[in-house]
Amino acid sequence: MANxxxxxxxxxxxxxxRATNFEEVCLGxxxxxxxxxxxxxxxxxxxxxxxxxxVSIDIPGFIKEVKEGNIEEAYKVIGKSSALPAICGRVCPQxxxxxxxxxRGIKGESxxxxxxxxxxxxxxxxxxxxxxxxxxxxxxxxxxxxSGPSGLTCAGDLAKLGYxxxxxxxxxxxxxxxxxxxxxxxxxxxxxxxxxxEKVKELGVKFETNVVIGKSTTIxxxxxxxxxxxxxxxxxxxxxxxxxxxxxxxNGVFSANEYLTRSNLMKAxxxxxxxxxxxxxxxxxxxxxxxxxxxxxxxxxLGAEVHIVYRRSEAELPARVEEVHHAKEEGVIFDLLTxxxxxxxxxxxxxxxxxxxxxxxxxxxxxxxxxxxxxxxxEYEMDVDTVIMSLxxxxxxxxxxxxxxxxxxxRKCIVADEEFGKTSKEGVYAGGDAVTGxxxxxxxxxAGKAGARGIDEYLKNK
Amino acid sequence: xxxxxxAEKLAEKIxxxxxxxxxxxxHCQPGQFVIVKMDDKGERIPLTICDYDREAGTITIVxxxxxxxxxxxxxxxxxxxxxxxxxxxxxxxxxxxxxxxTLKKKKLVFVAGGVGAxxxxxxxxxxxxxxxxxxxxxGAKTESMVILEKELEAVAGNLYVTTDxxxxxxxxxxxxxxxxxxxxxxxHYDTCVAIGPMIMMKFVCLLTKKLxxxxxxxxxxxxxxGTGMCGACRLQVGDEIKFACVDGPEFDGHLVDFDQxxxxxxxxxxxxxxxxxxxxxxxxxxxxxxxxGGDN
Numbered sequence: 001m002a003n004x005x006x007x008x009x010x011x012x013x014x015x016x017x018r019a020t021n022f023e024e025v026c027l028g029x030x031x032x033x034x035x036x037x038x039x040x041x042x043x044x045x046x047x048x049x050x051x052x053x054x055v056s057i058d059i060p061g062f063i064k065e066v067k068e069g070n071i072e073e074a075y076k077v078i079g080k081s082s083a084l085p086a087i088c089g090r091v092c093p094q095x096x097x098x099x100x101x102x103x104r105g106i107k108g109e110s111x112x113x114x115x116x117x118x119x120x121x122x123x124x125x126x127x128x129x130x131x132x133x134x135x136x137x138x139x140x141x142x143x144x145x146x147s148g149p150s151g152l153t154c155a156g157d158l159a160k161l162g163y164x165x166x167x168x169x170x171x172x173x174x175x176x177x178x179x180x181x182x183x184x185x186x187x188x189x190x191x192x193x194x195x196x197x198e199k200v201k202e203l204g205v206k207f208e209t210n211v212v213i214g215k216s217t218t219i220x221x222x223x224x225x226x227x228x229x230x231x232x233x234x235x236x237x238x239x240x241x242x243x244x245x246x247x248x249x250x251n252g253v254f255s256a257n258e259y260l261t262r263s264n265l266m267k268a269x270x271x272x273x274x275x276x277x278x279x280x281x282x283x284x285x286x287x288x289x290x291x292x293x294x295x296x297x298x299x300x301x302l303g304a305e306v307h308i309v310y311r312r313s314e315a316e317l318p319a320r321v322e323e324v325h326h327a328k329e330e331g332v333i334f335d336l337l338t339x340x341x342x343x344x345x346x347x348x349x350x351x352x353x354x355x356x357x358x359x360x361x362x363x364x365x366x367x368x369x370x371x372x373x374x375x376x377x378x379e380y381e382m383d384v385d386t387v388i389m390s391l392x393x394x395x396x397x398x399x400x401x402x403x404x405x406x407x408x409x410x411r412k413c414i415v416a417d418e419e420f421g422k423t424s425k426e427g428v429y430a431g432g433d434a435v436t437g438x439x440x441x442x443x444x445x446x447a448g449k450a451g452a453r454g455i456d457e458y459l460k461n462k
Numbered sequence: 463x464x465x466x467x468x469a470e471k472l473a474e475k476i477x478x479x480x481x482x483x484x485x486x487x488x489h490c491q492p493g494q495f496v497i498v499k500m501d502d503k504g505e506r507i508p509l510t511i512c513d514y515d516r517e518a519g520t521i522t523i524v525x526x527x528x529x530x531x532x533x534x535x536x537x538x539x540x541x542x543x544x545x546x547x548x549x550x551x552x553x554x555x556x557x558x559x560x561x562x563x564t565l566k567k568k569k570l571v572f573v574a575g576g577v578g579a580x581x582x583x584x585x586x587x588x589x590x591x592x593x594x595x596x597x598x599x600x601g602a603k604t605e606s607m608v609i610l611e612k613e614l615e616a617v618a619g620n621l622y623v624t625t626d627x628x629x630x631x632x633x634x635x636x637x638x639x640x641x642x643x644x645x646x647x648x649x650h651y652d653t654c655v656a657i658g659p660m661i662m663m664k665f666v667c668l669l670t671k672k673l674x675x676x677x678x679x680x681x682x683x684x685x686x687x688g689t690g691m692c693g694a695c696r697l698q699v700g701d702e703i704k705f706a707c708v709d710g711p712e713f714d715g716h717l718v719d720f721d722q723x724x725x726x727x728x729x730x731x732x733x734x735x736x737x738x739x740x741x742x743x744x745x746x747x748x749x750x751x752x753x754x755g756g757d758n
Contacts, residue, residue, distance in 0.1 A: 170548070170687075170689050171548075171687060171689075172499055172506070172545070172546040172548070180687075180691075209546070210546050210547060210548035211485060211548075212548060212549070212551065212689055215489070215549065215550055215551055216485045216486065216489060216548070216549065216550070217485060217488075217489060238690060238691065239690045239691070239693070239705065239708070240691070240692065240693040242693070242696075242703065248703075249696060249697075249698055249703065249722055249726065251725060251726060251728070251729045254693075254694070255692060255693040255694075257691050257692045257693065258686060258692035258693055258694045261686050261687060261691065261692050262686060265687075266505070266506070266686065267503070272503055273503045274503055274504050274505045274530065274531055275505045275506075275686075276730045278729065278730065348725065348728075349722065349725030349726070349728075396689070396690050396691070396708075397708075398689065398690065398708065
């Protein structure tokens with residue numbers, strides 16, 4: 001029996017073993033462990049954890065069912081608020097959301113809400129428990145652009161309300177960032193993502209892949225020619241950013257998006273797939289976010305020695321604590337307070353090294369974080385053959401530039417209100433990274449829910 | 463699935479296919495491209511659009527065997543299907559949005575090298591349909607490699623065919639023909655559009671810079687998603703980094719850093735070579751012969 005102050009530990013693959021494979025790192029709770037962890041929950045009446053959840057899952061409600069061993073009931077409670085619990089249980093930053101607000105966390109460790117959610121969702125996938133679909137359709141057609149977290153959530157919520165929803169996806173696989181961005185070892189594609197999408201299909205949602213909105217057709221044409229009465233834009237983040245330093249176009253410099261897309265979406269890590277990946281022997285990943293951790297841990301599994309190069313200190317790393325911890329355990333080397341100056345290129349155009357400079361933290365900047373400043377004369381060369389730039393993205397203009405009357409802000413993100421996802425164009429709603437810039441899966445899901453509410457209100461009153 | 467309605471071998475290692483893809487056929491314009499994927503495990507392969515039929519909902523693609531994937535693709539027959547076929551991608555040729563009357567006053571010359579004739583064809587055809595006859599220089603290594611001659615003849619003003627070995631038409635590189643036309647045959651051109659292998663486009667641009675003819679090129683770098691997401695196709699164009707998939711594929715040829723672009727297109731050459739060997743050797747391939755460096 002574990003101490004009530006501490007979480008029931010979750011089983012993980014051994015770091016040395018998992019650093020060489022793409023199997024999932026975290027093995028999750030079994031029912032016994034889940035019930036034991038659930039028993040730690042105080043069942044607060046005015047639950048702070050629910051306030052911390054972007055989609056307001058009735059957390060004490062589902063944990064109560066887990067306590068009693070009613071896992072199917074627990075799934076139904078979650079299902080009222082979330083269409084993708086097996087995904088959120090794995091990739092949400094619970095420590096800064098639900099678990100961050102947990103009363104148990106004041107004196108001891110918070111309840112493992114994420115791991116419990118994951119257990120319940122996996123149980124539902126294994127036992128093929130179906131979500132509850134609408135009895136009949138209401139005849140209104142809605143188009144959803146993008147099959148990532150915001151699009152899937154919006155589509156699922158609208159289908160439950162009886163709308164006829166079609167999701168348009170630009171790539172050849174469904175899932176958006178869940179399939180091209182997040183690696184297999186954090187989020188299994190067949191076992192989890194494909195099955196969660198299957199559940200959205202069971203709600204009656206139709207999917208069409210290989211449709212690039214803005215190119216294959218436009219939002220105006222969807223409304224005018226194809227009879228869609230409302231549109232939700234969940235097209236995601238966009239164009240990768242580079243630093244603008246010399247040597248950045250050398251062979252061996254990749255955006256994290258490219259490196260991850262090759263490995264995750266195109267399965268380049270698996271020899272039976274045709275897409276190549278230049279794994280690299282010594283890899284520097286520039287950046288400190290979750291995407292940087294994903295790229296670093298992917299390169300590690302492809303056999304490289306991997307360095308994270310980040311210009312601030314460990315405290316400022318934007319990545320989730322758990323991701324940083326996992327990366328360190330697996331052997332990723334952290335070169336903190338270090339910033340690239342130049343990528344060194346050989347006569348064939350290949351990376352042969354990277355010149356970096358040491359940094360120190362100065363006065364706080366506009367973001368409230370202490371600004372990193374160069375330490376004069378501290379340049380040195382890193383011996384690397386591959387550099388992965390993980391510096392964020394700027395919005396993709398494909399949709400905003402082809403849709404009449406759709407307002408964008410000065411960062412080129414689509415302008416949409418938070419409560420309903422309403423844009424400047426009638427009948428068009430938006431949410432997720434296309435609106436906020438790169439953020440998290442659960443925030444995108446929250447925006448998808450808001451968009452579904454907005455579209456429902458709009459069409460009911462039309 | 464996207465059905466292949468016609469498959470034809472145009473020349474040694476060059477193939478033409480009509481593919482049923484109604485959404486693409488409805489919206490595509492000259493200058494744009496598609497990405498195809500043969501099966502579950504295939505690569506995403508960018509290909510230029512050679513022709514389109516909006517009513518029939520078909521796109522004509524022309525491709526050359528260059529690596530393992532395109533060799534496999536050449537085996538596809540009428541009635542087979544592509545798993546994925548997405549487009550149209552990239553921007554349409556600039557002249558399409560130009561004022562027609564201004565455009566009619568311009569003298570255009572297209573330089574098509576090898577399989578580059580395929581993306582040149584819809585552009586010249588579009589111009590022809592809008593009452594503008596552009597000259598076309600069509601180059602190939604040798605007679606048997608000349609493609610789309612009849613089709614181009616029907617829509618071009620003057621068509622000048624040349625082969626590197628002199629086995630057909632004029633003799634010599636496309637650059638020599640352009641130089642002769644302007645220098646010795648009294649031709650004047652306001653704009654040149656050059657599409658073909660990067661090395662050809664580089665030398666055409668060096669020549670047209672000297673001749674002071676503004677030149678558009680169509681770049682075909684390595685791509686993955688083709689929607690601006692990955693940045694694999696980035697090019698140095700003047701002072702800027704451009705993504706061929708969303709900013710191009712057509713650029714001002716006098717600003718493109720061809721040497722860098724050519725190095726970047728060699729990126730996976732060793733890996734591609736290994737994949738070819740594996741394909742050719744089939745089950746007998748074990749990666750242990752020392753020739754390819756092994757699979758691991």
